[in-house]
Amino acid sequence: MEFHPQPEPGEARPWAFPAPERATLDNGLTVLRCHRPGQQVVAVEVLLDSPLDAEPAGLDGVATIMARAFSEGTDKHSAEDFAAELERCGATFDAHADHPGVRLSLEVPVSRLPKALGLLADALRAPAFDDSEVERLVRNRLDEIPHETANPARRAAKELSRRLFPADSRMSRPRQGTEETVEGIDASAVRAFYEKHVRPATATVVVVGDLAATDLDAILADTLGAWTGDTAPARPAPPISADDTGRVVIVDRPGAVQTQLLIGRIGADRHDRVWPAQVLGTYCLGGTLTSRLDRVLREEKGYTYGVRAFGQVLRSTAPSAEGSTGGAAMLAISGSVDTGSTGPALGDLWQVLRTLAADGLTDAERDVAVQNLVGVAPLKYETAAAVASTLAEQVEQGLPDDYQGRLYQRLADTGTVESTAAVVSAFPVDRLVTVLVGDAEQIAEPVRALGIGEVSVVTG
Structure with a gap:
């Protein structure tokens, strides 16, 4: 036999x-372009300087409704016609609002880019914001809220934000608004928010794909370049403050067979020099199936299918002259365990954190983290959409254009000692706010016995 x-x-x-x-286009719109040979599906991201903290008092969620309404008709197309034209282009269109602002995302074959960018430009230049369409979007949003409240993970995230941030901070409230605030949104409120905060001079468009045979300058001039608006100074970002006094909040769900846990605080963002070490250390703690948390809570004890530690930037801006960035990242540990194991699982989790502080990470753990984070980067960025999304994040967070490339080198150069110090600082055992969504009658006393902070119970 021959092989x-x-x-x-x-x-x-x-x-x-x-x-x-x-x-920069003549109308003030900033353009970032990136030629990616062979990427015949072009990804476009438009960033609007309309952050959640700019929403009027009592109208939390108006940025989300505006974002969704961009695809519901323009001065040239009804909502149905707009959707049909996108479909004819083979394009997908999405928009969402978050703390940094509103982002619109478009993907389209490069051969249909002029038509699709024309539709995107119409949506930005002259959105219809029809009364009936806005009313429908408001009703849809109101229908979503009870489902989110019923979801243990979403409920835990909502409670953690409410507990961490001051009541007058926009970050303490749900990103997409509450029933009370969304009910007050109408088309006039959406138009007012659009007119006050959406203009080309404070917006950025990112275009990524195979642009070799495309006259992108001409296409942009004919489409997004026709979008007009006045200039405005950049909005100062309000400072972020949080109370990470160690404590436990139980959201009572009588009869729940599992407990959803979310443990968090705020920490350094991407502008901080500790970020690469924090990324590596957090990955070693709970970034993969071989991390310390999974090794103990899943493999050894069988409490859970998985527990993850992560850092998520909430808002980030370039440092001021005084060195303040006005930004922060949520540092968190999340997962779920069966109700009866809630106390023991939390006890073992805290023991993992204490052991980490006492003994540190190993070189082997650090090496695996570097291999997994740096080694897979070329695969992660195979698509134009992945590149465009990361470039958009850099713009939102006030980072230089070469930040992501330099980050991988910094990750590779970061040692075990630095990674240990960063993760121990990120997750101090006495400065963590713990939210548990589960059956308070069964879990409250075992959790109190752990002594990890004052325990309070709220209704689910």
Whole structure:
């Protein structure tokens, strides 16, 4: 029997995160373009300087309704016609609002880019904001809220934000609004928010794909370049403050067979020099199936299907002259355990954190984290959409265009000692707010016995 020779691996090719080219249109719109040979589906991201903290008092959620209404008709197309035109282009369109602002996302074959960008420009230039369409979007949003409240993970996230941030901070309240605030939103409120905060001079568009045979300058001039608006100074970002006094909040769900846990505080964002070490240390703690938390809580004890530790930037801005960034990241541990194991699981979790502080990470753990985070980067950024999304995040967070490329080098250069110090600082055992969504009657006393903070119970 003859066998084919085993294939030999080819020579590794150098890879770096692509750097964009910058330009500014006559209307003040900032453009970032990135040519990616072979990417025939072009990804477009538009960032609008309309953050959640700009929403009028009592109208939390108006940014979300505005974002959703961009696809519900323009001065040229009804809502149905707009959707049909997108479909004819083979394009997908989405929009959402978050703390940094509103983001619109478009993906389209490069051959249909002029038409799709024309539709996107119409949506930004002259959205219809029809009364009936806005009313429908408000009703849809109101229908979503009870489902979110019933979801243990969403309920835990809502409670953690409410407990961490001051009541007058927008970050303490649900991103997409509450029933009380959404009910007060109408088309006039959406138009007023649009007119006050949406203009090309404070917006950025990111275009990524195979642009070799495309006159992008001409296309942009004919589409987004026709969008007009006045200029306005950049909005100062309010400072972020949080109370991370160690405590436990139980959201009571009588009869629940599982407890959803979310443990968090705020910490350094991407502008802080500790960020790469914090990323590595957090990954070693709970970023994968081989992390410390999973090794103990899943593999050894069988409490859970998985527990994850992560850092999520809430809002980030470039440092001021005084060195303050006005930004922060949510540092959190999340997962679920069966009700009877809630107390023991939390006890073991705290023991993992204490052991980490006492003994530190190992070189092997650090090496696996670098391999998984840096080694898979070329696969992570195979699509134009992935590159465009990361470039958009850099713009939102006031980071330089080469930040992501330099981050991978910094991750590779970060040692075990630095990673240990960063993760221990990120998750101090006495400065964590713990939210548990579960049966308070069964879990309250075992949790109190742990002594990890004052325990309070709220209705679910």
